[in-house]
Amino acid sequence: MNYNRKDYTDDDLLALYKAILKPRMIEERMLVLLRQGKVSKWFSGIGQEAVSVGSAMALDADEYILPLHRNLGVFTSRNIPLDKLFAQFQGKKTGFTKGRDRSFHFGSKEHHIVGMISHLGPQLAVGDGIALADLLDRKEKVTLVFSGDGGASEGDFHEALNVAAVWGLPVIFIVENNGYGLSTPNSEQFKFRNFIDKGPAYGIDALQIDGNNIVEVYHTVRQAAISIRKNPRPMLIEALTFRMRGHEETSSTKYVPQELFEKWSKKDPVETFESYLLEELVLTPKVMNAIKEEIRAEIEDGLQKAFEVPMPEADRQEELGDMYQPFNQEVVSPASGATSEKRYVDAISDGLRQSMERFPELVLMGQDIAEYGGVFKVTEGFVNQFGKDRVRNTPLCESAIVGIGLGMSVRNKKSMVEMQFADFVTSGFNQIVNNLAKSHYRWGQHADVVIRMPTGAGAAAGPFHSQSNEAWFFHTPGLKVVYPSSPYDAKGLLNAAIEDPNPVMFFEHKLLYRSVSQEIPDDYYTIEIGKARLVAEGTDFSIITYGMGVHWAKQVLQEMPEISADVLDLRSLLPWDKEAVRNTVANTGRVIVLHEDTMTGGIGGEIAAWIGENCFELLDGPVMRVASLDTAVPFAPPLEQEFLPKQRLREKVEAILAY
Structure with a gap:
């Protein structure tokens, strides 16, 4: 391993050493606890620690990171209390998800980490959303999101990189290329040679690094972040590394040729860096042993505290209540008695415009909604009033845009996503039912997103522009579903949906747009959601x-x-x-x-x-x-x-x- 310390001080290198040693020592302890039945499942990152630690150490503490299964080093580098981390692994109430999710399926707003879901790819778009919020607020910040080589086969990978490139988002995509998606080798995942080959196709910068060299990872990500903060744009970094254990601890590694283990064991990121520091006299055996003893004591103290916490007792009301961000709607009455006759479509447009005026943090996203005004002309003229930062045409990528809405919620912004037709929501279905709907229940992150759904039949539009699919979402706890039938209700309920910090599916029957009209208030008003x-x-x-x-x-x-x-x-x-x-x-x-x-x-x-x-x-x-x-x-x-x-x-x- 060729370590080049560049101009980093001894203290800098020692900080990296302590940071990479901690997740390795935690993992070694976790593997013992797993065999003892005290931890239910474990996804090992042994051999890949340099990618997580080097990346996390390279960013500012208030910049968001979106990790995956093998990124324990992200959590430890952000100094998450170990007793709370271990409680999470054991399903205890004092963990980050109150026992509702496992391993690394959690986030922490305090530590600027966003929790993953098992579907992997959707997190990339959430990273886009955080980066977009920072860009709109003129913050010089960068967001970093991880993907594995296997997860990069998902459509979410393409959508997230494409939108980031088109919108110039300050986000770093790191692909941890360890050669296998579970047991499937890269030769059966893709035909291109390297992930960096994808960069030019998207029009973004791409770099390849030795993912086992913590100094190289740290330096590359640090320099990339410095550059992106000043010149916002996405960047793709491919980190070549290797997973030394199974996909998870009940998996074997028989599918991996033995010579690969022999090759990569010589590149162990912890052992090689430790040897380098000893050779360079940055580290002495005495200091090394003291550091290890300090980490070991911290681990045992955290474990003891976590073990002392009993398993959670179910509280039905708490479980039901935590599906949603608490919100006590206060119905808003019109400020004056002025009214005018409006069609259903005009009422929706009116409510959307007044909500944009009322909530400067609200951003509209959808296909053709800017200059064209959307296929139903709901947002016609909005660009002239609010600008293209807040009224955004999107590529054809429903999954990415919904995920971006969640990411913007992390930065306390509101989003309205227009599905051109409700039928097209299937392309964003996973983000809605698994990310938006479950986020608050899992780790307390609300999803302040309204998804407008032009729906219904009667216009001879055939199977793909006419479906009524509200029942799909009616079945999903964590969502709210609204379906007005009149112009008065459409405006009042849309305003209420945008006020609500929870995800709302807002259905609008296309045949009602221009076939019904009603005298409604000119001023902003709301109607209580949940009332017939x-x-x-x-x-x-x-x-x-x-x-x-x-x-x-x-x-x-x-x-x-x-x-x-x-x-x-x-x-x-x-x-x-x-x-x-x-x-x-x-x-x-x-x-x-x-x-x-x-x-x-x-x-x-x-x-x-x-x-x-x-x-x-x-x-x-x-x-x-x-x-x-x-x-x-x-x-x-x-x-x-x-x-x-x-x-x-x-x-x-x-x-x-x-x-």
């Missing part, structure tokens, strides 16, 4: 619905003036208003649940089940459901009309009256 609205009152039966279903229900009642019915517009689907549902059931005793989504697995099934379980004594008949056919949304208008539940609603009304 009774839009019609009657005694014969109740229709519980939302979105376009509200208008279908009202039309049927107009066509059948001899009947009277409650029409309850849920407006919010998660949480939904159980009290209002109970009240309408008590009023009429007969219920139809209507929605545009397909029948099987739709939200109506949950509502019907809840009524049957909680309101059975109030019912005079079975709860009936009306929904779209269990098919994809067809293109041809006659097929689409048969798919939709509108015609079947009248038949169900006649059936419930006859029951």
Whole structure:
């Protein structure tokens, strides 16, 4: 190993030595505890410590790092208390996730570390988001995010690097190339020669370093950070290294040729650096032993404290409450009585514009939303008023943009992400249900992101521009789901969603954009999320619905003036208003649940089940459901009309009256 100390002092080198020695000694202790059954799982970074430690030591303490499985050295270099770290490994309440997640699946805002999820790649976009927030605030900061060579095969890797390049984000992407993705060698992962070959393709600088040489890692990252702070841009660094143990400790290493172990054991980052310092007389055996004894004592003290903490006792209310960032919404009334008639689309645009004025930290992101104003023209003219820093066209990369929203939340910014069509959300699904939804529950980081979802059928747009997919998110704790049916509700609920620090899926039916209008307040106002609205009152039966279903229900009642019915517009689907549902059931005793989504697995099934379980004594008949056919949304208008539940609603009304 060729160590070049450059102009670093003895104290600098000793600091690096102490920093790289600590994670190695912790790992050696953890492997013993694992065999004793006192730690449930372990992902070893032995052999790769120089990448983590050198990178972390090279940054300022308030610059964010997004580590992965083998980056213990990031946590120790940021001086995380070992008792809390060990409590995390043991699933104790005093760990960073209160026993809810394991190993390195956690973050710490105090230490400027963002926790990973098992899907690996999504963290790269979160790093982009933190870097974007710093760029917008004119902070001279850099963000560093790790990827393995295997994880770099994911689409998130491409999306994150591409957006960072296009937007000139101050982020360092470090690829730890250890030759294997679990057991799959690089020859079966990709055909290019080196990861640095990707840099020119994205238009970003790329460097390759010896990942086992801590001085080289430290110096390279330090110089890169200094340069990026002054000239914001992304950089790709490939660190060549090797994993000396299995993917995790129950995995074997039989798939690795023995000669590779022999080669890389001679490049052990801890042993070679220790030998170099002894040869250079920077380190003496006496000092070395004293350092090791000090670290050993710190480890044992941390373990003792962690072992003394009992395993957590489940508290149902705490578990449920921690799914969301605490937020007590205060409903805002219009400042004046001025009103004007606005279409649904205008109401959404109005609310979005007033929220931009009210929250200078709010940034809008989406495909074609800037000069073009979005395909539905919701943000037309916004660039002239707010500028392109805050109204940002994005590449076609839904996953990256949602992840960027989470990263911006880390820096206390708000994001609105527009899905061009709700159907396209599948490309960002993982970020929403696994990152945004779970982040606060796992380690207390809220996701202040609103995702606008132009949804619904009826325009002969076929299977990929017409889906109703709200049920996918209704099933996901940690999200809020809102679906207004009127211009008044659309503006008030959108403003409320943007105020809320939790992730909100905001559904807007495309056919309502220009087909309904209403006199609404000109001023900013909000509506309480989670409260339904009774839009019609009657005694014969109740229709519980939302979105376009509200208008279908009202039309049927107009066509059948001899009947009277409650029409309850849920407006919010998660949480939904159980009290209002109970009240309408008590009023009429007969219920139809209507929605545009397909029948099987739709939200109506949950509502019907809840009524049957909680309101059975109030019912005079079975709860009936009306929904779209269990098919994809067809293109041809006659097929689409048969798919939709509108015609079947009248038949169900006649059936419930006859029951």
